[in-house]
Amino acid sequence: MDRSRFDGWESFMDCSGLAVVAGPCSAESREQVLRTAEALGKAGISLFRAGVWKPRTRPGNFEGAGDSALPWLAEARAVTGMKVGTEVASGKHVEAVLGAGLDFVWIGARTVTNPFLVQEIADSMKGADIPVFIKNPVNPDLELWAGAIERIRHSGIGRIAAVHRGVTSYSRIIYRNDPHWQMAIALRLRFPALPMFCDPSHIAGDRKYVGEIAAKAMDLDFDGLFIESHIEPREALSDAAQQLTPDDLSSLLLSIKPKENRCAGSPYRESIDQLRAKIDEIDDSLVSLLAERMETSGKIGSYKRRGSIPILQGSRWDAVLERVVKQAEAYGLETGFVTDVFNRIHRASIERQEHCGDD
Numbered sequence: 506m507d508r509s510r511f512d513g514w515e516s517f518m519d520c521s522g523l524a525v526v527a528g529p530c531s532a533e534s535r536e537q538v539l540r541t542a543e544a545l546g547k548a549g550i551s552l553f554r555a556g557v558w559k560p561r562t563r564p565g566n567f568e569g570a571g572d573s574a575l576p577w578l579a580e581a582r583a584v585t586g587m588k589v590g591t592e593v594a595s596g597k598h599v600e601a602v603l604g605a606g607l608d609f610v611w612i613g614a615r616t617v618t619n620p621f622l623v624q625e626i627a628d629s630m631k632g633a634d635i636p637v638f639i640k641n642p643v644n645p646d647l648e649l650w651a652g653a654i655e656r657i658r659h660s661g662i663g664r665i666a667a668v669h670r671g672v673t674s675y676s677r678i679i680y681r682n683d684p685h686w687q688m689a690i691a692l693r694l695r696f697p698a699l700p701m702f703c704d705p706s707h708i709a710g711d712r713k714y715v716g717e718i719a720a721k722a723m724d725l726d727f728d729g730l731f732i733e734s735h736i737e738p739r740e741a742l743s744d745a746a747q748q749l750t751p752d753d754l755s756s757l758l759l760s761i762k763p764k765e766n767r768c769a770g771s772p773y774r775e776s777i778d779q780l781r782a783k784i785d786e787i788d789d790s791l792v793s794l795l796a797e798r799m800e801t802s803g804k805i806g807s808y809k810r811r812g813s814i815p816i817l818q819g820s821r822w823d824a825v826l827e828r829v830v831k832q833a834e835a836y837g838l839e840t841g842f843v844t845d846v847f848n849r850i851h852r853a854s855i856e857r858q859e860h861c862g863d864d
């Protein structure tokens with residue numbers, strides 16, 4: 506971890522350890538804000554987040570308490586001494602936040618996809634000296650993320666941090682969002698002096714995965730975590746499945762270790778990280794494709810069973826193998842290797858068909 510990325514942030518936070526911004530997805534009530542902030546303060550958290558205006562994908566869900574929640578955040582700061590911040594998605598939000606004297610803001614993933622809004626936010630921040638956390642857009646577009654950083658920077662804001670929260674995925678994955686670590690690493694290469702946070706809550710979508718994602722972020726040398734914590738997560742009005750109690754957040758923080766800057770200055774470090782992240786993503790895709798293949802194979806098995814068609818049809822498999830080996834050769838892959846892999850897949854597929862029911 507390279508602490509120089511936090512040069513200039515000293516009056517905002519203690520820059521000696523892992524930076525952690527934590528708090529509920531939404532500010533729901535004065536009591537919920539104060540109870541959560543007090544518990545997090547006791548757990549040693551000094552930066553408190555809570556969404557006041559919530560961008561919801563579908564109408565009819567809880568859209569935040571709005572302006573009336575701003576005094577709750579100010580009170581949480583007065584009671585705990587924490588710095589407090591919320592999400593802004595328009596110039597109006599920025600005015601309201603600056604008027605209420607909050608300490609930081611973040612720009613959410615949906616807003617970052619819209620340069621008009623980011624520019625409006627940037628314009629309304631001119632002359633302010635407030636740290637801005639910028640999430641990646643919901644789609645894997647590095648340029649939109651970089652563009653948002655540049656727009657805010659051009660408005661004169663000095664303290665900007667990036668927050669990686671994964672991207673929407675079209676394939677079946679276990680997380681709510683595809684981590685797509687490669688994009689965060691690419692951003693780091695583009696802005697090496699920018700502090701980089703990971704939001705494991707919005708990547709995970711489920712509290713049981715938040716720890717492993719936070720640990721992975723430490724492996725990749727992120728500078729901080731941006732994480733959701735609610736005094737009663739199961740009762741939360743938004744993102745109930747992914748929020749941690751303050752106690753669970755404390756245990757998580759104890760269990761992960763920020764990496765020391767062991768290879769600082771090595772020109773290979775970032776490249777290795779980038780390639781490893783790519784390998785991880787390829788492996789994830791392989792696993793999800795294998796799962797999809799097996800599922801499809803199971804469906805074929807059901808039809809064979811219903812039509813009393815034998816499972817093993819040698820000529821069909823010979824044709825499959827011939828086709829993939831030819832393709833693989835065009836990529837320069839060794840025939841023996843590809844044949845082994847596909848024969849193994851075929852075996853598993855036959856086993857699946859033997860055991861699949863008609864459901």
Ligand code: PEP
Pocket residue numbers: 530556560612613614615640670704707
């Ligand atoms: C949030 O932090 O509560 C939020 C809405 O996040 P994102 O913009 O990453 O979806």
Ligand code: MN
Pocket residue numbers: 530531733743744
């Ligand atoms: Mn949320």
